[in-house]
Amino acid sequence: MGAADSMLDVRIGFMPSSHAIADDEHPGLMRAGERASAPYVRDNVEHHICGAVDLCGDDTVRPDLIRYGFDTVDLSQLDPLQQAFARIRDAGHMTEADASVIRTSLDGATLRSAGAGNLTVLHLADEGLIMRQSGPNGLSVVGPTSTGMNGHSAATSVHADQDVYGTPLTQLMDGRAPSLFRHDSPDGRNSEAALMLVNLWIPLQQLTQPLVLADGRSVDRRRHQLRYGLATESFLERDDDTVINDIWTFLHDPAQRWFLRSEMDHRSAYVFDTLSTPHGSCTLPGEDVAEQCYLGLQDAEEAAAAGDTDVLAAAASLVAERVVPAGAPPALGEAIAAMLSVAHTAATDPGSVCGDARAEWLVASQSARRQVVRMSLELRLVVSVESPPAA
Structure with missing residues (x-):
């Protein structure tokens, strides 16, 4: 089955263009609101119906981490990991013991990606291992505030999780992150590094509100990628100089190409570029x-x-x-x-x-x-990347 046969019209949230302002610190680029004003209290989501390729029904497209910015990895053979995922899914929350199993199982692991490249896990980020839950059509099934690892709702707007030039990477890596990690940013690009900061996104079940990801090559980064200050006090313990997390949000454009899987469980997981890949939850027909x-x-x-x-x-x-x-x-x-x-x-x-x-x-x-409640886990890894064969 080809891409045309597996297209779904899905609802995706974007930053409204009316919220884009000139980024005085980065001439020629834009940001979503003044950094000093974070957290922003306005409604920052504008929904668009977008065509997305359902990779469950398309055997002609094989995304990979280098070209597209995302891929899938096989976790099915990691038995302790699978057992922890099943416990978390059944309980509806993650314990410290299960979090420890996840970290131990992944530390130093070599993960085989569908795009035919191997990823070797070199480091697991100390923060950012969380569980998200969402009901169908974006229905809230968690409380109004998150509590540590648990109680996080699905991300309602397309974003990328870190600005390689911003907080906290600047402080943690003494400004060396742009030269050490592969990334594709509006004001710089590194396509030579073998190291990547990636998200490992694990669906415990996702028949609704699936993760949708953009082919990074379809994004006009200087026009449609905006810096955004995300306040982290409610879910991360950070010093005052790193409490605002510099991330990216995105404007909609019809040229963007989107991909999802309408059925996926924890035997496999997405891996995507934390610094560059636009992603978020979407709403499926039905x-x-x-x-x-x-x-x-x-x-x-x-x-x-x-x-x-x-x-x-x-x-x-x-x-x-x-x-x-x-x-x-x-x-x-x-x-x-x-x-x-x-x-x-x-x-x-x-x-x-x-x-x-x-x-x-x-x-x-x-x-x-x-069965119609989306449950997922995510964490951040530093990996070395084996490039896939040429297309």
Whole structure:
């Protein structure tokens, strides 16, 4: 199947062009708001419908870390790592013990990428190992503030995680980062270095709100890449001179090329350039229906737990009458169908669901809803890169 057959129209968040201002410290470039004003309180997201290639259905495109800025790596043979991922997915949060297993398993590992290059892990960043969760259609399933490694929502706007010329890399590396790491920045480029600072992005499950990544070659960096000051007090412990994290945000342009995987689990992970690659969560076709089913089943579960057959029947019937959207990716469509089936059971026999079958039905409903919650882990690594063969 080719790219044209696997295109999805997805909703992606960008920085509004109205927020772009001249960057006086970097003439000719732009930034999103004054650095001194971070954190910014304005609504900084403007959504666009963009065509994205679903790599689950396309065998003609093989992204790689050097050319595209992202790739996938195989983690399936690292048994302790897989066991930790399964525990985190089932528990819905990450413990310090599991974080230690993740770090130990990856330290010094050689990871085989789909683009045919090997990555050797030389260093794991001390900070930045976090878990993110998001419900379908961007529904919040975490609290208003993150707590350490846990409680982070999906990133709603396209960004790149570090400015190689900014904080904290300038302080941590005495200004040497631009010459040591490969990067593609609006005001400089290093395409010769063998070292890269990368994100390892691990999907515990992602039938909704999948990660979407841009082919870096399709981005006009001087026109569409903006410096941005991200305040980190709520989730990182830093000194005053590094509390503002210098990152990148992006303006939308129709020429940008986007890629995703509509079904992916923790046997493989994305690896992408922390310093350069535009990425964020996106909304798939059908997620609006998944959200409605999720919320409707949540109401039905409350009614079943209270033994209220009338409210249960009404809530379940609203869900059961929906249909799987024709444009939804196959895996998401199956997950929606599972929620519809659970709702149909309660709508047709609310008395039983409020009676002897209550415990079994509640487990089935909660399991069906859980399948449409995006859960992922991410951390940062320094790797040496074996370049892929020429295309």
